Structures are given as structure tokens and as C-alpha cells.
Amino acid sequence: MTYLELRGVSAAYQDVNIVSNIDIDVDEREIVAVAGTNGAGKSTIIKTIMGLMPRCRGTMTFLGHNLFDYAAEDRVRLGISYVPQVANVFSSLTVLENLKVVEGVRDFPGRSTEIFDLFPVLAQRRRARASSLSGGERQQLALARALMSKPSLIVMDEPTAALSPALATQVFTMVRQLPDIGVAVLIVEQRARQALAVSTRGYILDSGNIVMAGPAADLLADTRMADLYLGRE
Ligand SMILES: Nc1ncnc2c1ncn2[C@@H]1O[C@H](COP(=O)(O)OP(=O)(O)OP(=O)(O)O)[C@@H](O)[C@H]1O
Ligand SMILES: [Mg+2]
CATH class of the missing domain: 3.40.50.300 (P-loop containing nucleotide triphosphate hydrolases)
Known part of the structure; x- marks a missing residue:
């Protein structure tokens, strides 16, 4: 299709x-x-x-x-979800907050839990600020954010x-x-x-x-x- x-x-x-x-x-x-x-x-x-x-x-x-x-x-x-080239996460928010921001907008309660199942590294670091993530983890978070809206x-x-x-x-x-x-x-x-x-x-x-x-x-x-x-x- x-x-x-x-x-x-x-x-x-x-x-x-x-x-x-x-x-x-x-x-x-x-x-x-x-x-x-x-x-x-x-x-x-x-x-x-x-x-x-x-x-x-x-x-x-x-x-x-x-x-x-x-x-x-x-x-x-x-x-359609979009992962921009730059500025694709909120640095001052935690990993969990970055996901919750989208959850609030899209109203898919519990979606962040499903996403953490897909990204165990992010699950471990859910309370860390996005600014403290490595470059690779940051891209995972950007992708995770894009997946929040299903x-x-x-x-x-x-x-x-x-x-x-x-x-x-x-x-x-x-x-x-x-x-x-x-x-x-x-x-x-x-x-x-x-x-x-x-x-x-x-x-x-x-x-x-x-x-x-x-x-x-x-x-x-x-x-x-x-x-x-x-x-x-
Ligand atoms: N806001 C803008 N105003 C005018 N020209 C622009 C603007 N943004 C990009 N361009 C021009 O459009 C062309 C294509 O830019 P684009 O950002 O799409 O390239 P790209 O393939 O994504 O490059 P990169 O790999 O560096 O990200 C470039 O010549 C660029 O200078
Ligand atoms: Mg480009």
C-alpha cells in the first residue's frame, strides 16, 4: 500500500x-x-x-x-512524524519529560511506558536531563519522541x-x-x-x-x- x-x-x-x-x-x-x-x-x-x-x-x-x-x-x-536535523529534544527537560510533553499533546496515556520498552537505554536514564545524554542516546530520544504520536x-x-x-x-x-x-x-x-x-x-x-x-x-x-x-x- x-x-x-x-x-x-x-x-x-x-x-x-x-x-x-x-x-x-x-x-x-x-x-x-x-x-x-x-x-x-x-x-x-x-x-x-x-x-x-x-x-x-x-x-x-x-x-x-x-x-x-x-x-x-x-x-x-x-x-507522519518528523525527527528534525537539529534541536530535536528539549535539553533542559528529563528523558521522561521529553516524552510526556508529546503525550500531553497527543493524549495517548501510557504511551511513554510502551516507548521505554522499545528503548531500554532511555528507560534506564528516564530521570536524566536530555542535556546529559550522549549523542547516540539523544538521537534515540528524538526518535522516541517521534514515535509517541503512533x-x-x-x-x-x-x-x-x-x-x-x-x-x-x-x-x-x-x-x-x-x-x-x-x-x-x-x-x-x-x-x-x-x-x-x-x-x-x-x-x-x-x-x-x-x-x-x-x-x-x-x-x-x-x-x-x-x-x-x-x-x-
Ligand atoms: N532559509 C533559507 N533561505 C535560503 N536558502 C536556503 C535556506 N535554507 C537552505 N537554503 C539553501 O537551500 C539549499 C539546500 O539546503 P538544505 O538544507 O535542504 O540542504 P541539505 O541537503 O539538507 O544539506 P545538509 O546536509 O548540510 O543538511 C542550500 O543551498 C541552502 O543554502
Ligand atoms: Mg539538512
Whole structure:
């Protein structure tokens, strides 16, 4: 079943087109990666999906709903959750408070208990301030917050950007498990190889254009593409 479908989507800041004529699909239980370097337009795509770009056009549906009919907060209510690239947790609040803030907004009593079952590390540190967490734990908390609203799709903006290779691997391991709990994932990443390795489908973004798309395994196996876009192992 098709969850998210983008057709001919473009987005601009003022008069400058940042992404052009993008097609992206995310189906049920899929992990889809959009790989691109700094400034390629990855965050812009995510912001467009979440309703945070003032100037965009094209066709964008989620579970058959025209997303352009929904304001940003209503897109979350439709079942899309967003993990921003930066500032994705409240540093001065504890782990538990970070989850409870969302619980209060979404009114899913007891959801934080379910989430702690999924993230034992966070459960252990529930009374710690978010500012005291390691980078990897912080990304776990950001993901946990996004799961609080029981989304069917999570969009993640470079969750491993600030992390060491070892911690990045931990994050990808967590991402890989999301379809098992009924959550589809759209992830944008500079760590192209690792992102594609956990994905079913992949897109390569270059200067705001999708230059290659297909099954993630095919993109990884394409040596010409790998040389151009995937960097060293
Ligand atoms: N608020 C803004 N006003 C004008 N231009 C912007 C704005 N935000 C981003 N841009 C430009 O849009 C382009 C794409 O930015 P975007 O943040 O989508 O890239 P990105 O792929 O997420 O990069 P990174 O990997 O560094 O996060 C860049 O050239 C950037 O300078
Ligand atoms: Mg970005």
C-alpha cells in the first residue's frame, strides 16, 4: 500500500528553486533513503513534506490525502512524524519529560511506558536531563519522541550527522527495526552507503535533482553510481 507519494514536487526559497520536480514513493513497511551531500536539498524535501516550506508545488499525498490541504500540525495528526536535523529534544527537560510533553499533546496515556520498552537505554536514564545524554542516546530520544504520536510514517533528517561511525551504526540498527513495529521510514542522509544498506528503496539527490532511483540494493551494486555519489566505503 502506498503511504507517501510525491510527484513533480519543487520547493523554493524566495525565487531560488532548491529542489526540482522530485518523485518519491514510500510504501507500507518500507525504509526509503534519500542520499545527498551538504546542500543537496535533503532538509528541504523533508520540510516540504512536513509543511514547513512556504513555496512548493507538485502533487504530494499521504494515504491518499492531499498533503497540501493540511497544515503542518495536521500532517502529524494524519500519521507522519518528523525527527528534525537539529534541536530535536528539549535539553533542559528529563528523558521522561521529553516524552510526556508529546503525550500531553497527543493524549495517548501510557504511551511513554510502551516507548521505554522499545528503548531500554532511555528507560534506564528516564530521570536524566536530555542535556546529559550522549549523542547516540539523544538521537534515540528524538526518535522516541517521534514515535509517541503512533505514526505510520517517520521522516528523519540526517539522524547520524553529529555521530561517530560506531554510534551512527547504532542509529541505523534502530531504524531498521521500525517496520517491525508498523512504521515506515523516509530517511535523508549523507552516509549514503549505510542508509541504503538498511533501505528497501533509494534516491540519489544532487543539487536539488533526483539523479538516480531504484531498489537500494541495485543502487549499492551500481559501481558507476557508487564512484560518483557514494564516496569511500
Ligand atoms: N532559509 C533559507 N533561505 C535560503 N536558502 C536556503 C535556506 N535554507 C537552505 N537554503 C539553501 O537551500 C539549499 C539546500 O539546503 P538544505 O538544507 O535542504 O540542504 P541539505 O541537503 O539538507 O544539506 P545538509 O546536509 O548540510 O543538511 C542550500 O543551498 C541552502 O543554502
Ligand atoms: Mg539538512
